[in-house]
Every structure is written in C-alpha cells, then in structure tokens.
Amino acid sequence: VYYGTSIEDTAFLIWRPTSLALGCALMILGGIPLPALNGPLARTISWPGQLSYGGYLWHVTFLFLLWPVFSTVGVVAPFLYYLIVGLFSYASYRWFETPANHWVRKVLAGS
Numbered sequence: 001v002y003y004g005t006s007i008e009d010t011a012f013l014i015w016r017p018t019s020l021a022l023g024c025a026l027m028i029l030g031g032i033p034l035p036a037l038n039g040p041l042a043r044t045i046s047w048p049g050q051l052s053y054g055g056y057l058w059h060v061t062f063l064f065l066l067w068p069v070f071s072t073v074g075v076v077a078p079f080l081y082y083l084i085v086g087l088f089s090y091a092s093y094r095w096f097e098t099p100a101n102h103w104v105r106k107v108l109a110g111s
Contacts, residue, residue, distance in 0.1 A: 054089030054097065
C-alpha cells in the first residue's frame with residue numbers, strides 16, 4: 001500500500017495512507033486485552049484471522065499439488081482451491097493449533 005501510491009492520482013494520496021493507518025490501528029487494538037473485544041461479534045470478526053496461519057501453511061502445499069490441474073481447468077479451479085485451503089486451515093486450527101497452544105500454555109504455567 002505504501003510503496004504503490006501514485007503521486008499523479010490524488011485518490012491514491014488519500015485512500016492508501018488512510019487504509020495503512022487503519023490497518024495499523026486495528027492491529028494495535030487487537031493486541032489490547034479489552035473486555036469489549038471478547039463478545040460474539042468480535043469473535044466472529046476475528047475468526048478469519050485465526051485461520052490465516054493455517055492458510056499460510058497449507059496454500060503452498062496445495063499450489064504445488066494442484067498446479068497441473070490449474071493449467072487445464074477454467075475459473076472454477078481457483079475457487080475450489082481456496083475452499084480446500086480454507087477447510088484444511090480450519091482443520092489445522094481446530095485439531096492441531098488450538099490443542100498445541102493449550103498444551104504449551106499448560107507446560108509453561110507449570111514451570
């Protein structure tokens with residue numbers, strides 16, 4: 001966002017720095033333990049962020065495995081790709097990342 005801002009187009013001079021500042025503010029706000037951020041709306045909004053690490057890990061594997069398919073299939077393949085990565089990200093978060101996080105916190109709290 002920051003390096004792609006065009007000096008000639010004035011809309012870029014307004015919206016890109018604003019979106020960069022908003023993103024930084026939301027990241028800082030997410031690190032503050034506020035009780036208002038523990039409600040159901042906040043959990044719903046933050047759910048994609050919880051899956052993002054699993055998506056980061058799985059997307060390279062699926063791109064490698066499905067690359068020959070993408071070259072022969074039309075528009076539906078990318079949608080299915082992201083659906084598969086999303087499902088694996090959820091499975092990774094639900095059955096690996098969360099239990100591992102609880103285990104590490106329990107081990108560190110006991111030491």
